[in-house]
Amino acid sequence: xxxxxxxSNYSKQIELSTNSEHLFYALTEGLSxxxxxxxxxxxxxxxxxxxxxxxxxxxxxxxxxxxPNKELIWKCIAxxxxxxxxxxxxxxxxxxxAAADTKVKLNFHxxxxxxDILCYGVCSSTWDMFIVERLKNYVEQVKN
Numbered sequence: 398x399x400x401x402x403x404x405s406n407y408s409k410q411i412e413l414s415t416n417s418e419h420l421f422y423a424l425t426e427g428l429s430x431x432x433x434x435x436x437x438x439x440x441x442x443x444x445x446x447x448x449x450x451x452x453x454x455x456x457x458x459x460x461x462x463x464x465p466n467k468e469l470i471w472k473c474i475a476x477x478x479x480x481x482x483x484x485x486x487x488x489x490x491x492x493x494x495a496a497a498d499t500k501v502k503l504n505f506h507x508x509x510x511x512x513d514i515l516c517y518g519v520c521s522s523t524w525d526m527f528i529v530e531r532l533k534n535y536v537e538q539v540k541n
Contacts, residue, residue, distance in 0.1 A: 405511065405512070406506055406507060406508045406509065406510055406511055407506070407507045407510040407511070407517070407520070407521050407524060408504070408505060408506040408507075409503075409505045409524060409525065409528050409529070410502065410503065410504050410505070411502070411503050411528060411529060411533060412496050412497075412500045412501070412502050412503075413500060413501055413502075413503060413532075413533055413536050413537060414499060414500055414536075414537050415499075415500075415501060415536040415537060416499070416501060417466040417467070417493045417495070417501050418466050419536055420466075420493050420501055420503060420536055421465055421466045421467075421469075421493060423532060423535055423536045424469055424491050425440050425469070426440070427535065428446075428448065430535050431527065431531040431532045431534070431535040432448060432527055432531070432532075433448040433449055433450045433455075434448070434449045434450075435447065435448055435449070436449060437457070439460075440460065440463065441460065441463050442460055442461070442462060442463045443459070443460065443461075444459075444460045444463070445457060445458060445459050445460065445474070446458055446460070453477075453478075454476075454477065454478065454480075454481055455476065455477055455481070456473055456475070456476040456481055456484055457473070457474050457475040457476065458471040458472060458473055458474065458489070459471065459472045459474050461488070466493060467492070467493055468490075468491065468492050468493065469489075469490075469491040470488060470489070470490050470491075471488070471489045472486070472487070472488050472489075473485050473486065473487045473488075473489070473509075480515075480516060481516075483514050483515060483516050484509070484510075484516075484520075486509060487507055487508060487509030487510060488506075488507070488508040488509065489505070489506075489507050489508075490504075490505065490506045490507075490508065491503065491504075491505055492504040492505075503528070503532075505524075505528060507520075507524070510524075
């Protein structure tokens, strides 16, 4: 997917040794186990949640799509400090698909996180760590 300036958005695809139900749980109820502490949580279409980090940074998201075990779409509606405000209006799209054997494929895109914004380097490398290391470790070590 591209934005109007034709610069690529951040995306990450990985295969995980888990099932779609457990991965969906990790992306909803289990967020605090691998990403950040959540508050003001209403996990449903048109619901919202806020994610908080130990350094005081936070983002608030509106849930645009909530399809259990298949897809989540969140739109960033607020964030602090100023650095995090670059995300306002970004869309985070999580799609879960069946893969070979007992694995699932996760496709993640952050529409708006492009190389032309200030936080791209830090945010893309941090997403790599959160998705490839922390999320993967969480779902593969803590199986249902």
